[in-house]
Amino acid sequence: MTGKQQRNDTAPAAKLADVRNRVAKAAALAGRRDDEICLIAVSKTRSAAEIERLIAAGATDFGENRVQEIQEKWPAIRARHPHVRLHFIGRLQSNKAAEAMALCDAIHSLDRRSLVDAIARAVASGEAAPELFVQVNIGDEPQKGGCAIADLPALLDYAAEQGLAISGLMAVPPFDVEPAPYFALLAELAVRNGLVGLSMGMSSDFEIAAILGATHVRIGSELFGPRV
Numbered sequence: 334m335t336g337k338q339q340r341n342d343t344a345p346a347a348k349l350a351d352v353r354n355r356v357a358k359a360a361a362l363a364g365r366r367d368d369e370i371c372l373i374a375v376s377k378t379r380s381a382a383e384i385e386r387l388i389a390a391g392a393t394d395f396g397e398n399r400v401q402e403i404q405e406k407w408p409a410i411r412a413r414h415p416h417v418r419l420h421f422i423g424r425l426q427s428n429k430a431a432e433a434m435a436l437c438d439a440i441h442s443l444d445r446r447s448l449v450d451a452i453a454r455a456v457a458s459g460e461a462a463p464e465l466f467v468q469v470n471i472g473d474e475p476q477k478g479g480c481a482i483a484d485l486p487a488l489l490d491y492a493a494e495q496g497l498a499i500s501g502l503m504a505v506p507p508f509d510v511e512p513a514p515y516f517a518l519l520a521e522l523a524v525r526n527g528l529v530g531l532s533m534g535m536s537s538d539f540e541i542a543a544i545l546g547a548t549h550v551r552i553g554s555e556l557f558g559p560r561v
C-alpha cells in the first residue's frame with residue numbers, strides 16, 4: 334500500500350475519533366454522558382466510497398438532504414450495512430415524503446401540516462413511522478425552512494391528532510452570528526412543549542450545541558473535509 338492510500342484510509346477514522354472526542358468533552362463539561370448525543374455524519378454530496386470509509390471507521394448514523402441523492406446512493410449502502418441509520422435533514426416536499434421514508438429512519442425537517450398529512454398517509458399505507466423532529470425557524474429567517482416559533486404548539490398538536498409521535502426539535506441558527514442563544518432558545522422550546530430530542534449543532538458549533546443539550550449533532554465538513 335502506498336503512503337497516499339494509507340492516508341486515505343486512516344483520515345476518516347482520525348476525523349471521526351477527533352469529533353467524537355470533542356463531543357465527549359463538551360458533554361462532560363455540561364455533566365452529560367456522550368452516549369446521550371447521536372453523531373450524525375452529514376454525507377450530502379459525498380460519494381458512496383467516502384461513506385463506506387466512514388462506516389468502516391465506526392460511524393453508524395448519516396444525514397442527507399435530497400431524496401434523489403438518497404435514492405441514488407443509499408439502497409446499495411444500506412443493503413451492505415443494515416445497522417446504519419439514515420436521517421433526512423433537508424427540505425422535504427410532501428409528494429416525496431413516502432420515498433424519503435422508504436430509505437430514512439428519521440426526518441428532522443417536519444415543518445408544516447401538509448407534511449404531517451403526507452407522513453401520516455404513508456404510515457397508514459404501511460411505511461414504517463420514522464423518528465420525527467419538528468424543524469423550527471429559530472432565527473425567523475424568510476429563506477429558511479422550519480415552522481415559526483409562534484406556530485409550534487399548534488403544529489405539535491396537529492401531529493399528535495394525526496397519530497405521529499414527535500421526538501424533538503431541530504434548528505439551524507442564522508449564519509455568522511453567535512449560535513448559543515438560538516440553541517438555548519430551541520432547548521427552552523423543547524422543555525415548554527415536553528420534548529426531549531434536540532437536533533442542533535453543525536461542524537462550526539457542535540460543541541456549543543452539545544453543552545446546551547443537543548441530543549443529535551449533524552456534522553459534515555469536520556468529518557469529510559470541505560464540500561467542493
Ligand SMILES: *Cc1c(COP(=O)(O)O)cnc(C)c1O
Nearest residue numbers: 375398422535536551552553554
Ligand atoms: C449540510 C448540513 C449540515 C452539516 O453541515 P457542516 O457545516 O458541513 O457540518 C447540518 N445540518 C444541515 C441541515 C445541513 O444541511
